[in-house]
Amino acid sequence: MRSEACKVPTFLVTGSNGQVGFELRRSLAPLGRVVALDRADCDLLRTSDLRRIVRAVRPDVLVNPAAYTAVDKAESDIDVAYAVNGTAVGVLAEEAKSLGCLLVHYSTDYVFDxxxxxxxxxxxxxxxxxAxxxxxxxxxxxxxxxxxxALVIRTSWVAGxxxxNFAKTMLRLAQEREHLRVVADQFGAPTTAALIADVTAQIVARHWLFADRxxxxxxLYHLVASxxxxxxxxxxAVLAYAAAKGVxxxxxxxxxxxxxxxxxxxxAPRPANSRLDTSKLRETFGIHLPDWHQGVQYLVDQILS
Ligand SMILES: NC(=O)c1ccc[n+]([C@@H]2O[C@H](COP(=O)([O-])OP(=O)(O)OC[C@H]3O[C@@H](n4cnc5c(N)ncnc54)[C@H](OP(=O)(O)O)[C@@H]3O)[C@@H](O)[C@H]2O)c1
Structure with missing residues (x-):
């Protein structure tokens, strides 16, 4: 009989076809069994199915990158946005608590004005x-x-x-148009989905799976690139790097x-200041957050490969 210490952990990941969900499939894979479900397999609007799925999978860690992320559409689709981003999250929290598993959830700079x-x-x-x-x-x-x-990670300006995402849109538009106009008075830190997924995996491994739970x-923690x-x-930066790579x-x-x-x-109004201080995450979990330029290069390399 295998001891508890040898048990392979199970991760349940929602929204596995999203930017962060896709990268979590990669970053969590070396840590255990990943049950990655997209919207068709696990719709957050169907809360009774959601409860049934969590109870059937019995994860050690329940990771929820699924979200209603259509920021402008949410202004006229408020009920659905609340159902996915609010009500369903409460259901996941209840199920995680009753199983005694860790819930990892993602939030946003848009909670600030x-x-x-x-x-x-x-x-x-x-x-x-x-909305x-x-x-x-x-x-x-x-x-x-x-x-x-629960680990609730607020992040911003995500691209995978x-x-x-914005970076891909800029690459497309720059190949179609001679002149681009881009907003210069909103501030933040572009953060790759890969960085978010990698930091999630690091924290889960070092501070939950192989630690005193x-x-x-x-x-609540802020996680963005430096x-x-x-x-x-x-x-x-995106276009200059792409041009240097021959695009x-x-x-x-x-x-x-x-x-x-x-x-x-x-x-939908966007915050003019989306800058998130990451001291708490770095000091609590000993995480190093690379500069956003590094993420741009990684992202463009990935897109071009
Ligand atoms: N993107 C950003 O700039 C940004 C910034 C700050 C915070 N965040 C937060 O970071 C997290 C991950 O964002 P992301 O960029 O990876 O988002 P994303 O690429 O839009 O992925 C979200 C995923 O959620 C899925 N989804 C939507 N409604 C659903 C439902 N009813 N049931 C199940 N799945 C559903 C989508 O499915 P489909 O593929 O079928 O559409 C999509 O795969 C979210 O919590 C988001 O709020 C994102």
């Missing part, structure tokens, strides 16, 4: 201005209300080779027009 002058820390007051931000805050609140063991530092930039500078662009990366956010109105 972006008016702070410096980077946000976890204890800063929240004040989401978009998406409010629905994601409902998810954070639901986890706190249930009170099990698998999925849709009673000592796990449950709570450094900061704006969308215009980010676009320039033929119609737009010159050095001549992207910087514009204010007010010149590019969208249905």
């Amino acid at each position: 972006g008016r702070k002058e410096s980077a946000y820390v976890e204890s800063d007051p929240v004040n989401p201005e978009s 998406y931000g409010k629905s994601k805050l409902a998810g954070e609140d639901a986890i706190a209300a249930v009170g099990g063991t 080779a698998h999925g849709s 009673d000592a796990f530092a449950s709570g 450094g900061e930039t704006n969308w215009h500078e980010y676009a320039t 033929v662009l119609r737009s010159d990366p050095a001549h992207i027009e910087p514009i204010p956010a007010s010149a590019y109105p969208l249905p």
Whole structure:
């Protein structure tokens, strides 16, 4: 008979076809058995099925990167955004608590209004201005209300080779158009889905699977790449690196027009300041967060490969 110490851990990952979900399939694989379910296999809107699936899989770690992420559509689809980002998260928290497993969940800079002058820390007051931000805050609140063991990771400006994101859009537009205009007065840190997944795996391995579980530092953490930039500078970095790698662009990366956010109105307001202070995550879990430029190079290399 195998001892408990030799038992292969099981991970249940929702939203496995999303940017972060896709990378979690890779980063968690060396740690144990990964049951990765996409929306067709595990729809967060069907909460009774959700409970049944979690109880059947009985994971050691329940990882939830699935979310309603259509930020602008959420403004007119509020009920569904809340159901996925709020209600279903509460259901997952309840199931994780009753199984005694760790819940890993992801949240967003959109819980803040972006008016702070410096980077946000976890204890800063929240004040989401978009329906998406409010629905994601409902998810954070639901986890706190249930009170099990949970790692809630707020991140920002996520991009992965698998999925849709700003970097891919810029690469496409720069090949189609001669002139690009990009917002230059919103600040944050581009963060690759791979970094988020790798840090998740590191924390889970070092502080949950092979550690004293009673000592796990449950709570809310900010996770973004180091450094900061704006969308215009980010676009320039993506396109300059792609051009250096031989991609033929119609737009010159050095001549992207910087514009204010007010010149590019969208249905959902974006925080002007999306900078997240990561001290708590680095100090609690001993994690090194590389500079965002490194992520840009990794991402573009992945997209071009
Ligand atoms: N993307 C960003 O810039 C960003 C920034 C800050 C925080 N976050 C947070 O980071 C996490 C991961 O984001 P991401 O960029 O990986 O998002 P993503 O690429 O949009 O992936 C989200 C996944 O959730 C799935 N999903 C949507 N509704 C669902 C439902 N009812 N049931 C089951 N699955 C459903 C989607 O399925 P389909 O593939 O079928 O659509 C998609 O695969 C989310 O919590 C998000 O809020 C993201």
